[in-house]
Amino acid sequence: MEIICPIDAQYSDQIAALLKPPPPLEKYFEELLATRQCDGIKVKPTPRYGKGVYAETDFKEEDLVLKDQMLAGAQHPSNKVDCLVCSYCFCFVGSIELQIGRKLYLEQLGVSPIDECHMQKDCYNSDSSVGEDDSDVEDQQVSGECASSPSKDKISLPKDVVESLFNGEMRLPYSEKFSMPPIVSCPGGCKENYYCSKSCAEADWESFHSLLCTGEGSKSLSTKALQKFIEHANDTNDIFLLAAKVISFTILRHKNLKESRHEGKGKQVISESIDFSLLGEAWKPVSMGYKRRWWDCIALPADVDGSDEASFRMQIKELALTSLQLLKEAIFDEECQPLFSLEIYGNIIGMFELNNLDLVVESPVEDYFLYIDDLPLSEKGEVEQTTKPILDALGDDYSICCQGTAFFPLQSCMNHSCRPNAKAFKREEDRDGQATIIALQPIAKGEEITISYIDEDLPFEERQALLADYGFRCGCSKCLEET
Ligand SMILES: [Zn+2]
Ligand SMILES: [Zn+2]
Ligand SMILES: [Zn+2]
Numbered sequence: 452m453e454i455i456c457p458i459d460a461q462y463s464d465q466i467a468a469l470l471k472p473p474p475p476l477e478k479y480f481e482e483l484l485a486t487r488q489c490d491g492i493k494v495k496p497t498p499r500y501g502k503g504v505y506a507e508t509d510f511k512e513e514d515l516v517l518k519d520q521m522l523a524g525a526q527h528p529s530n531k532v533d534c535l536v537c538s539y540c541f542c543f544v545g546s547i548e549l550q551i552g553r554k555l556y557l558e559q560l561g562v563s564p565i566d567e568c569h570m571q572k573d574c575y576n577s578d579s580s581v582g583e584d585d586s587d588v589e590d591q592q593v594s595g596e597c598a599s600s601p602s603k604d605k606i607s608l609p610k611d612v613v614e615s616l617f618n619g620e621m622r623l624p625y626s627e628k629f630s631m632p633p634i635v636s637c638p639g640g641c642k643e644n645y646y647c648s649k650s651c652a653e654a655d656w657e658s659f660h661s662l663l664c665t666g667e668g669s670k671s672l673s674t675k676a677l678q679k680f681i682e683h684a685n686d687t688n689d690i691f692l693l694a695a696k697v698i699s700f701t702i703l704r705h706k707n708l709k710e711s712r713h714e715g716k717g718k719q720v721i722s723e724s725i726d727f728s729l730l731g732e733a734w735k736p737v738s739m740g741y742k743r744r745w746w747d748c749i750a751l752p753a754d755v756d757g758s759d760e761a762s763f764r765m766q767i768k769e770l771a772l773t774s775l776q777l778l779k780e781a782i783f784d785e786e787c788q789p790l791f792s793l794e795i796y797g798n799i800i801g802m803f804e805l806n807n808l809d810l811v812v813e814s815p816v817e818d819y820f821l822y823i824d825d826l827p828l829s830e831k832g833e834v835e836q837t838t839k840p841i842l843d844a845l846g847d848d849y850s851i852c853c854q855g856t857a858f859f860p861l862q863s864c865m866n867h868s869c870r871p872n873a874k875a876f877k878r879e880e881d882r883d884g885q886a887t888i889i890a891l892q893p894i895a896k897g898e899e900i901t902i903s904y905i906d907e908d909l910p911f912e913e914r915q916a917l918l919a920d921y922g923f924r925c926g927c928s929k930c931l932e933e934t
Contacts, residue, residue, distance in 0.1 A: 454765070454768050454769060454772055454793070456772060456775070456792055456793040456794075458788055458789065458791050458792040458793075459792040459793055459794050461788075462788060462789040462792060465727045465730070465789040466789050466792050466794050466795055468727075468731060469730070469731065469734055469738065469789060469795060470742065470794070470795070470798055472501060472741075473735075473738050473739060474496075476739075477493070477494060477495065479735070479739070480493075480494035480739075480861070480864070481493075483860060483861060484861065486520070487517060487518060487519060487520065487861065488515070488517070488518040489515070489516065489517040489518065490508060491506060491507040491508030491510075491896075492504055492505065492506060492507055492516060492517060492900060493505050493507050494861070494864050497866065497899070499866075499926070500866050500923065501741070502864050503864065503865070503866045503899050503900075504517075504861070504864050504865045504866075504899065504900045505897065505898065505899050505900065506894045506895065506896050506897060506898050506899075506900055507896060508896055509893070509894070509895055509896050510890040510893065510894040511890065511893055512890055512891065512892050512893055513889055513890060514889070514890045515887065515888075515889060515890075516873050516888040516889060516890055516894075516900060517861060517862065517886075517887075517888040518881075518885045518886070518887055518888075519859040519860070519861045519862045519885060519886040519888070520859070520885055521810075521857040521858060521859050521884055521885070521886070522697070522700070522736055522737070522740075522857075522858045522859070522860050523659065523693055523696040523697050523700060523857065523858055524541065524693070524810050524855055524856065524857025524858065524884055525689065525692050525693050525696070525810075525855050525856065525857070526538075526541065526810070526853060526854065526855040527689060527854050527855050527856070528685050528689055530851075530853060530854045530855065532554060532557045532558070532562060533554055533848065533851040534550065534554075534812075534814060534851065534852070534853040535549070535550060535553055535634075535645065536812065536853045537632075537645065537646050537647035537648075537651050537883075538637075538643075538644035538645060538646060538651075538655055538660070539646055539647075539651035539652070539654055539655040540647060540651050540883045540884055541810060541812050541853055541855070541883055541884030542631070542632070542647050542812065542882055542883040542884075543631050543812070543814065543815050543853070543882075544631050544632055544633070544634045544635075544645060544646070544647045545631055545633070545634050546619070546626060546630070546631055547623060547626040547629050547631075547815065547816060547819050548616045548617075548619060548621060548622065548623055548626060549616070549617060549619065549634075550631075550814070550815070550816050551616055551816060551841060551845065552613055552614070552615070552616030552617030552618070552621075553617050554845070554848070555607075555608060555613045555616070555617075555844055555845070556613050556614065556617045559607070559610065559613060604846045604847065605843065605844055605845070605846035605848075606840070606843040606844060607844055608840060608841065608844040612840075613844075616841075623819075623837060623838060623841070624823075624834045624837060624838070625819070625822060625823065625826075625834070626819065628819075628822065629815045629818060629819045629822070631647075631815060632647040632648060634646070634647075635647065635648060635649055635651070635652050636652075637652065637656075637660070637664060637666055638652055638653070638656055638668060639656065639660065639661065639664035639666040639667065639668035639669050640664075640666030640667045640668050641664045641665045641666030641669070642666075643664075643665065644660060644664070657703065658700055658703065659696045659699050659700050659703070660699075661699075661703065662699040662702060662703065662782045663677065663695055663696065663699050663782070665677055665678055665681070671781050671782050672780070672781060672782060672783060673780065673781055674781075676777065676780035676781040677781040677782070679777050679780075679781075680695065680774065680777035680778050680780075680781050683773065683774055683777050684774060687770060687774070688770070688774075690800055690803055690804075690856070691771075691774045691778075691800070693800075693803055693856065693857075693858070694774075694778075694796060694799045694800050694803070695778055695782070697737055697799050697858075698778070698782070698787075698790050698791075698796075698799070699782060700736075700737075701730075701733050701734050701737060701787065701790055702733075702782065702784045702787045702790065704733040704736075705729055705730055705732075705733035705784075705786065705787055708729050708732055708733055709729055709786075712729070725785070725786050725788075727789065729786075730786070730787055730789065730790075733787075734790075736860060737799070737802075739860055739863075739864070740802040740806055740858065740860065740863050741802065741805055741806060741863065742798040742799070742801050742802040742805070743798070743801045743804075743805065743922055744794070744797040744798055744801050745767060745771060745797045745798075745800035745801040745804055746764045746765075746767040746768040746771065746797060747764070747801070748801050748804055748805060748920055748921075748922065749764075749767055749801075749804060749920075750917075750920050751763065768793070768797070771793065771796055771797055771800065772793055774796075775791065775793060775796045778791075779791050802858065803856065803858055805920075805921055805922075806858055806859075806862075806863040807856045807857060807858050808856070808857060808858075808859055808862060808875055808886055809854070809855075809856060810853070810854065810855035810856055810857040810884055811852055811853065811854060811877060812852055812853040812877075812882060812883060812884060813852050813877065813882065814850060814851060814852045814853070815882075816845075816849060816850070817849060817850035817852070820838070820842055820849050820850075823835065823838050855884075857884060857886070859886040862875065862886045862888060862902075865888070865900055865901060865902045866899065866901055866902075867901060867902065867903060867904040867905075867918065867921070867923075867925065867927070868901035868902075868903065868907075868925075868927040868928075868929070869903060869905075869907040869914055869925060869927045869929040869930055870901075870907065870927055870928055870929040871891060871901045871902045871903040871907065872890065872891055872892050872894050872898070872900060872901055873888050873889060873890050873891055873894070873900050873901065873902050874888070874889060874891055874902055874903070875887065875888055875889075875902065876888075876889045888900075888902065901927075904917075904918065904921060905917045905918060907929070911930065911933040911934070914930070915930070
């Protein structure tokens with residue numbers, strides 16, 4: 452059976468043009484690097500893999516090679532109960548009390564992480580009471596959904612204590628040492644996105660969220676359709692949410708480019724046919740990422756038999772088509788039609804599959820309890836009378852960090868080696884969603900900077916099998932020695 456999407460047939464030329472690997476655009480990457488924290492790296496063509504990142508200066512072991520900003524990223528839905536972070540830069544927001552109170556509150560409600568966003572309502576705004584969500588509690592318990600299963604080691608706190616933590620009435624000793632930016636709501640009025648600052652809220656709105664917001668100010672065609680798309684992604688694969696962000700990003704960039712082009716021309720030229728050259732320009736940041744179709748590059752799960760591979764890949768393709776159709780109803784844009792082809796959708800998701808880094812931001816709540824634990828004994832006893840019951844209620848969960856996935860345009864240009872000279876590593880001070888690449892050993896000027904895409908300690912054959920999913924056979928020094 453052949454899966455057909457009409458846009459694929461109608462715009463096959465435009466789609467092929469968008470997917471053509473761009474020539475290594477050294478100037479483009481130079482401009483991008485100028486906006487990043489890094490000294491002395493360059494993106495250059497390589498004979499083997501198209502492009503690679505090279506040292507333009509000497510790096511010492513543990514030197515920072517690059518801090519890369521994500522093109523698009525998302526917190527895992529299941530992590531949203533545990534951590535409240537800025538939806539744009541992923542730093543923690545609110546306060547220690549709010550982070551703890553909110554998590555325990557949602558756990559007491561038995562909120563499934565997926566439903567959590569619909570239930571939060573106005574509880575972060577100081578003028579509304581936490582109690583107003585009580586009506587929803589019944590529904591949740593009836594439906595029996597409970598994702599964060601209470602661990603037997605946890606000793607729950609009285610409801611009123613949890614609420615006073617959540618609404619800010621209760622202050623914990625020394626929490627001011629771990630202050631976080633106050634919460635800024637979504638300008639579109641949804642109760643799903645929150646920010647650390649007005650500038651993050653605006654940047655997210657302009658880059659992605661105006662089309663993907665389910666609030667009253669949404670610029671989508673239908674927030675109902677959007678809701679359906681989001682529910683489908685939450686039920687199946689949250690990578691679709693990231694793909695929607697990339698499509699929304701491209702549509703919004705296209706709109707801006709078009710407006711500035713018209714301004715330049717003065718008198719508007721009205722043309723019947725759609726000019727897709729502008730779409731190519733809007734798509735440029737995404738075009739740089741190495742891509743394959745998702746259903747072609749996804750690794751076969753261990754529980755799928757090799758003989759069922761073809762039907763597994765077909766199912767993945769069907770799943771993508773269902774998601775794409777839902778997204779199309781929500782944010783379709785006529786002038787960006789090729790973006791809504793299955794080919795492009797599959798390639799965007801495949802790009803995440805092949806390039807994404809885990810998004811991890813350490814929790815200040817963990818730091819807080821470590822700090823309390825380190826207090827001089829004379830003081831600790833008294834402080835712990837307040838903090839111990841809270842730690843008992845959190846159990847091992849006190850240290851849960853923000854978790855998600857993100858695509859980083861410059862990091863994604865770094866090629867693989869089973870003997871890498873750099874790695875992604877968060878230092879103590881890296882408290883947001885940026886990727887940090889650190890030198891593992893001295894790197895001399897002119898050397899290629901490599902990272903490992905897989906566990907480089909695996910045996911040779913297993914490494915090659917994993918790397919085959921990325922579409923290449925590794926010829927690094929370690930692999931050459933082992934053949
Ligand atoms: Zn932020
Ligand atoms: Zn919103
Ligand atoms: Zn290798």
